[in-house]
Amino acid sequence: MNKNLLIAQSGGPSPVINSSLRGVVEAAREFNSIGTVYAGWHGIEGVLKEELLDLSAQDHEEIALLRNTPAAGAIGTCRYKIKSGQKQDFDRVVEVLKAHNIGYFLYNGGNDSMDTANKVAQLAQERGLDVIGLGVPKTIDNDVGDSEFKLIDHTPGYGSVARYWSAIVQNAEEENRGSSPADPVLVLQAMGRKIGYIPAAARLADPKRGFPLLIFLAEAGLTMEQMADKISAKVRERGRAVVVVSEGCEIGDLGFNKDSFGHAQFGASETTVQQALINYLNRHGIPARGAARGQTFGTDQRSTAVYASIVDLDEAYRAGQKAVELAAAGEGGFMATIRRDLGIIYSVRYGKVPLAEVANSERFFPQQWIAPDKTDVTDEFMKYVRPLIGEDWPSVPLINGRQRFARLEPRFAAKKLPAYIPEAARN
Numbered sequence: 001m002n003k004n005l006l007i008a009q010s011g012g013p014s015p016v017i018n019s020s021l022r023g024v025v026e027a028a029r030e031f032n033s034i035g036t037v038y039a040g041w042h043g044i045e046g047v048l049k050e051e052l053l054d055l056s057a058q059d060h061e062e063i064a065l066l067r068n069t070p071a072a073g074a075i076g077t078c079r080y081k082i083k084s085g086q087k088q089d090f091d092r093v094v095e096v097l098k099a100h101n102i103g104y105f106l107y108n109g110g111n112d113s114m115d116t117a118n119k120v121a122q123l124a125q126e127r128g129l130d131v132i133g134l135g136v137p138k139t140i141d142n143d144v145g146d147s148e149f150k151l152i153d154h155t156p157g158y159g160s161v162a163r164y165w166s167a168i169v170q171n172a173e174e175e176n177r178g179s180s181p182a183d184p185v186l187v188l189q190a191m192g193r194k195i196g197y198i199p200a201a202a203r204l205a206d207p208k209r210g211f212p213l214l215i216f217l218a219e220a221g222l223t224m225e226q227m228a229d230k231i232s233a234k235v236r237e238r239g240r241a242v243v244v245v246s247e248g249c250e251i252g253d254l255g256f257n258k259d260s261f262g263h264a265q266f267g268a269s270e271t272t273v274q275q276a277l278i279n280y281l282n283r284h285g286i287p288a289r290g291a292a293r294g295q296t297f298g299t300d301q302r303s304t305a306v307y308a309s310i311v312d313l314d315e316a317y318r319a320g321q322k323a324v325e326l327a328a329a330g331e332g333g334f335m336a337t338i339r340r341d342l343g344i345i346y347s348v349r350y351g352k353v354p355l356a357e358v359a360n361s362e363r364f365f366p367q368q369w370i371a372p373d374k375t376d377v378t379d380e381f382m383k384y385v386r387p388l389i390g391e392d393w394p395s396v397p398l399i400n401g402r403q404r405f406a407r408l409e410p411r412f413a414a415k416k417l418p419a420y421i422p423e424a425a426r427n
Contacts, residue, residue: 002033003103003130005327007055008040008047010109010116011079012299013072014140014157015164015308016316018406020108021074022066023320024136025055031328034104038413043078044107044116048092048422052100052413065406067313068396071303074406081112082119086423093120094127099416104327108136108320110144110155114335115359121332132332135355136323138316140302142197146361151353153340156319159312159388161301162201165190165244166389168297169205169213173242180240185231185281185292187243189274191301194218194248196365198301200377201385202244209376212238218248219365220374224280227251230375231281235288249273272296305403311390315348322350346387 007024009017021039028034039053040046046053053075055063066074082089097105097120105124107117114135121133137144142158145151168188176186192198196217206213212234216227227245234241251273274294281292315338322336334352341347369381397404 001101002035004035004038004101005104005106005324006038006040006047006052006097006100006102007106007108007136008043009072009075009077009107009138010043010081010113011077011138012140012302013070013077014138014302015070015160015304016156016312017072017108017138018066018069018074019313019316020136020138020156020320022063023317024106024324025058025063025066027321027324028056031324033328034324035101038100038102039075041412042076043080044082044093045078045080045422046076047096048089048420050096050099050415050417050420052096053408054411054413055408057411058408062406062408065397065404067317068305068308068394069405070305070308074408080422080424082116089423090119090123092420094124094129095417097124097131098129100413103130103132105131105133106136106323106327107133108138110137110139110141111359111361113138114144114355117335118333118355118359132327132330133355134323134327134332135335135358136320137335137337140198141192141195143195143363144358145363147364147366149340151358151361152335152337153348154338154388156312156316156338157302158197159309159315159390160307161191161198162204162385163309163312163389164301164304164307165198165201166204167307169202169211169242169244172295173205173211173213176240176242180290182290183293184235184240184288184290185243185286186241187245187274187277187281187292187294189245189247189272189294189296191247191297194246195363196220196246196370199244199246200365200369200381203377203382204385204389207382212241214241214243214375215377216243216245216249216375217365217370217377218246218250219367220370222249222374224251224277227277228280228284230373232287235286239288243277245273245277247273251276305396305405306394308394309388309390310392310394311388313394318350322352326352
């Protein structure tokens with residue numbers, strides 16, 4: 001009897017997350033050993049609630065449209081984490097897998113998601129279920145894997161956000177160049193928590209370093225006063241400054257909350273690094289007439305279809321395909337991975353790395369990629385990131401001037417188990 005496949009996703013989405021989902025669904029059709037493909041509605045929470053969206057019953061054209069459908073609206077995501085002590089939650093997941101004849105469990109996400117995929121698969125096998133657990137990589141922050149890039153070169157999602165920042169900074173430069181007599185300093189805040197890959201990508205907008213651009217990564221360790229001094233120096237030199245600052249820079253207590261993974265929610269903080277820096281600059285003065293202004297770019301970085309990288313879309317799709325290929329071959333306990341070939345011609349290979357290694361690893365922005373003055377990144381980083389953003393715009397279909405995104409029908413598997421409330425939601 002064919003086993004069914006269940007995919008779920010958690011954490012923040014990306015412009016290409018649904019391209020991976022499409023890769024999973026379309027690859028599964030090629031294997032007779034895989035039956036119905038289900039999606040956990042809103043991640044592992046949907047699995048716990050036995051809310052399984054039937055992806056095999058969807059129109060093939062709608063599945064194809066997932067390529068250019070950003071964010072997580074198609075099947076939903078969550079920030080619910082099953083912690084080691086939540087025995088009832090793990091028991092419930094196993095019950096759902098058994099009730100719906102799930103033989104393949106795929107989880108799309110970052111390090112925490114890889115840990116969940118590994119734990120669920122191990123527990124199912126301990127209970128006598130033949131379930132293969134696999135991971136599909138996803139994160140705009142590019143923090144999955146290791147700092148030596150041995151486990152994975154980059155994660156799907158990052159190339160698109162890098163491309164977004166290349167475009168945003170080019171437009172911001174045009175704005176600041178024109179309005180600088182009144183607004184000599186423009187501060188832009190980028191996502192990425194305390195990992196600097198996203199703000200570092202701002203340099204893509206100005207590879208020849210002609211803009212008065214300053215990039216402040218959290219890893220550079222500059223204080224508010226040091227950042228202000230460097231901005232003032234740039235204004236004295238060029239008459240203005242465009243500043244990109246990481247949301248995770250250490251400048252004091254911003255009053256942020258944490259999600260269930262323990263990650264800081266900078267977008268939900270009482271103030272932002274950008275606003276705190278603007279306030280400091282305007283309070284202490286800048287060496288030019290006018291005032292500092294700022295913009296905080298939020299979840300649009302991870303949910304905008306038109307800035308997606310074609311390279312990123314293709315790689316996300318193939319990572320999803322690779323996970324299904326591993327599943328059909330009976331190779332559980334792995335995450336599909338992307339490794340870069342050596343040489344000046346950009347090319348990658350798709351392989352596998354043990355889930356346990358990914359779950360227990362952590363990637364940092366390499367210190368050698370931070371410029372000595374701590375306001376820029378090196379050309380070595382530019383060689384790494386440039387191929388990821390591609391050469392052209394994605395083809396996002398329009399109907400009557402509106403973007404045409406995938407719209408999946410709410411066709412759910414019939415529930416076979418009693419209703420269940422996830423442990424962490426019983427308050």
